[in-house]
Amino acid sequence: xxxRKMVDAEEKKREKARQLRYKKAIAKExxxxxxxxxxxxxxxxxxxxxxxxxxxxxxxxxxxxxxxxDQEFEFKMMFADLCAECEQMWMDLEEECVPECFDTxxxxxxxxxxxxxxxxxGDYFGLYDRYDDRAAKEEGKKRMLRMTKQEIFxxxxxxxxIVQAYMGLMRRYDCLKAALDILRDENTGxxxxxxxxxxxxxxxxxxxxxxxxxxxxxxxxxxxxxxxxPQEVWLQ
Numbered sequence: 084x085x086x087r088k089m090v091d092a093e094e095k096k097r098e099k100a101r102q103l104r105y106k107k108a109i110a111k112e113x114x115x116x117x118x119x120x121x122x123x124x125x126x127x128x129x130x131x132x133x134x135x136x137x138x139x140x141x142x143x144x145x146x147x148x149x150x151x152x153d154q155e156f157e158f159k160m161m162f163a164d165l166c167a168e169c170e171q172m173w174m175d176l177e178e179e180c181v182p183e184c185f186d187t188x189x190x191x192x193x194x195x196x197x198x199x200x201x202x203x204x205g206d207y208f209g210l211y212d213r214y215d216d217r218a219a220k221e222e223g224k225k226r227m228l229r230m231t232k233q234e235i236f237x238x239x240x241x242x243x244x245i246v247q248a249y250m251g252l253m254r255r256y257d258c259l260k261a262a263l264d265i266l267r268d269e270n271t272g273x274x275x276x277x278x279x280x281x282x283x284x285x286x287x288x289x290x291x292x293x294x295x296x297x298x299x300x301x302x303x304x305x306x307x308x309x310x311x312x313p314q315e316v317w318l319q
Contacts, residue, residue, distance in 0.1 A: 096203055097203050099203075100201050100202045100203030100204070101201060101203070103202070104199025104200060104201050104208060104210060104215065104219075105199050105210060105215045105216075105218040105219035105222055106199075106200075106219075106222055107199065107200040108190040108197045108198060108199045108200070108210065108219035108220070108222065108223060109186040109187075109189070109190045109197065109198050109200075109207065110186075110189040110190050110193035110195060110196075110197055110198075111193075111195060111196040111197065111198050111209070112195075113189045113193060113195075113246060114185075114186045114189065114190070114198075115176065115181065115185050115186055118176065118245075118246075118249050119173055119176055119177075121249075121253070122169045122170075122172055122173045122176075122249075122252070123169075123173065125165070125166075125169045125252065125253070125256050126166050126169045126170055126173075128256070128260070129162050129163070129165055129166035129169070129256075130166065132162050132263065133159075133162065133163065133166070136159050136162075158262075158263075161255075161259055162259060165252065165255055165256055165259065168252060169252055172248060172249070172252065176245070180241075181241070181245065182237075182238040182241050182242055184226070184227060184230070184238050184242075185238075185242055185245070187223050187226050187227060188223070188227060188238060188239065188242050189242065189246075190219065190220065190223040191220050191222075191223025191224045191226075191227055192220075192223075193220075196209060196210070196211075196216075197209075197210050197216055197219045197220065198210065199215065199219055
């Protein structure tokens with residue numbers, strides 16, 4: 084009987100915590116912890132790119148940039164600068180005066196999804212019910228309105244400055260990463276195609292006795308590959 088009562092008591096605690104998740108809500112992605120985590124991810128990805136540059140024995144990036152070493156150096160430096168700025172912003176968020184109401188502020192004003200804190204589990208969960216979503220934002224507004232107008236104004240200015248800087252870093256990273264991926268893919272594609280043609284040429288040369296028999300299937304295969312080769316390849 085005692086075990087049953089304990090189970091019921093725990094279940095009540097769990098349910099009460101679930102119902103009160105809206106009391107401590109944050110905006111999904113636009114909260115201090117998510118921002119710090121994303122900055123760390125960008126740093127790690129930039130370090131991976133740095134490692135890729137240092138171990139690029141085939142000069143993939145340089146070849147993709149048509150051998151322009153100045154552009155290659157500038158590209159590398161942009162990733163290095165971004166990595167340093169992400170590290171600096173992460174340190175600022177740890178050490179500088181970030182408003183205590185940062186998460187509350189964006190939890191209240193966001194038009195997107197909010198996450199509610201479950202005291203029983205010790206973690207955040209999405210508030211998908213419209214009532215819970217509305218209640219969470221109203222709770223955030225109530226907390227903000229306990230502050231003076233001056234405090235709200237100063238806190239809002241600082242919160243928006245932080246997010247503006249964060250969004251700027253994310254935008255730069257997305258653009259740089261997209262450009263690098265395109266260069267990698269294009270150059271890798273050209274290299275793979277070139278290798279395929281080399282193999283087809285060697286095979287056709289043997290099978291056609293030095294291209295004596297032009298009707299051989301291997302020769303036709305080689306001709307087809309050459310016809311389908313993009314014009315850009317011939318300009319590389």
